[in-house]
Amino acid sequence: MAAKRSGAPSKRSLRTRPQPVLEPTGEPPLSRERIVATAVELLDAQGLDGLTMRGLAERLGSGVMSLYWHVDNKEDVFDLALDSVLEYRGPPQMAESQDWRADIVHMLEDWRASMLRHSWSASLLPRRALGSNILSRLELLSKTLSKAGVADTDLNVAIWSLWNYVMGATITRASFDLSDDDMAAAQQRLTGERYTTIERSRLLLDNDWDGAFRKGLDFLLDGLAPR
Amino acid sequence: MAAKRSGAPSKRSLRTRPQPVLEPTGEPPLSRERIVATAVELLDAQGLDGLTMRGLAERLGSGVMSLYWHVDNKEDVFDLALDSVLEYRGPPQMAESQDWRADIVHMLEDWRASMLRHSWSASLLPRRALGSNILSRLELLSKTLSKAGVADTDLNVAIWSLWNYVMGATITRASFDLSDDDMAAAQQRLTGERYTTIERSRLLLDNDWDGAFRKGLDFLLDGLAPR
DNA sequence: CATCGTATGGTACATTGTACTAGTCAAGCG
């Protein structure tokens, strides 16, 4: 029997699989990768609540409990799905870029775009730990800022500021995306005397989210740029 | 019977209650307010998953289904609990402040503090609409920035930037708060060659969250300040 | 051949939100 409740890793094999003669046709064997990929498909199609272990198993053509060999629990699936969606391939040109600001903007815009492509990921992020793809992005951010001349004492603050901004913007955008009726309800609350300013500025109706993200990011980078 | 599935409001009475002779002792009657207050207590004590309709009813000394007279569903409870926690009493001094920056910092720090006092609120925010307390804060922010001289064309971007920053910071902080083991796991992933920079800067171990929040906010305000 | 690790999956259970339904009580009206 598999080791119950091991400490850190899951219970599945750590050695490489011994090639089970590769099945001729039919369903390929279960694997972490296949589970995660299918979970992402399901999440994209049905949203956060749409993902159930039963549904996942059905889509994989397997029994429900078989999943638990490869995965600790549903939370684990969420963790893996989230990180799998956040890979980053780097800025367009291969050579070292001269423009650190452009590099950062590119990476952060890609980050946001990746999450918005899978809107469930935004609701997931706040409560999970950092997967390797996220860490890679942070590492890149850190390197770039450091090379750009940001003082070491300001570095962590700068990184977290950018992180905060991107996360806040993405989460907000994703949640407003889902509920047009909530927007309408909120907008209706505005009419009256209490919220004149935001009503006049049409804060909630301005839907140039991409432009606003970019402009706000520029403001933030203005503040962060080494003087 | 009460009108099933009304459009906008819930099914509970909209007129004032006709004073049921006020019960001498025992449990006070159910009310939206009592339900929300108790829900907040439970959320504080047990976290997001700890709130169940059954638990809530038990704590209120009522039947489970009685709750549904005052509340549409569990989501509704979450909405109400969230907004109830975000009231803002304004900056310390009563007279008009000269220092718009201090006013904004005060409000935003209070916002963050309010949410961190109820850590479940951070996970709730991204996916819900804007309650009246949130709108009031946005209105205040808008007025202050406008009075400070931020151009109308930049106003919405400025507001959203600050919102994004605060939300990102708070959500991040709250989620890291919950899981020390996740932190440790992430930190362990760092050792190696891939993440040298963030390992060296001790990004994940720096726990002066309050200071970092304040400093990053200053950077952002530097960028936003009218030139 | 026996044993063991890898892997699959059926059954069963506790827990959840909430639909349905029946009830209580007070106010208003004939």
Add this chain to the structure above:
DNA sequence: CGCTTGACTAGTACAATGTACCATACGATG
């Protein structure tokens, strides 16, 4: 006074869900 109505409370029941427990199969190794 009896009857109706509407505000409110609550028990029962159900469907959906995550997953513990158990039985099983199969290839490799002794």
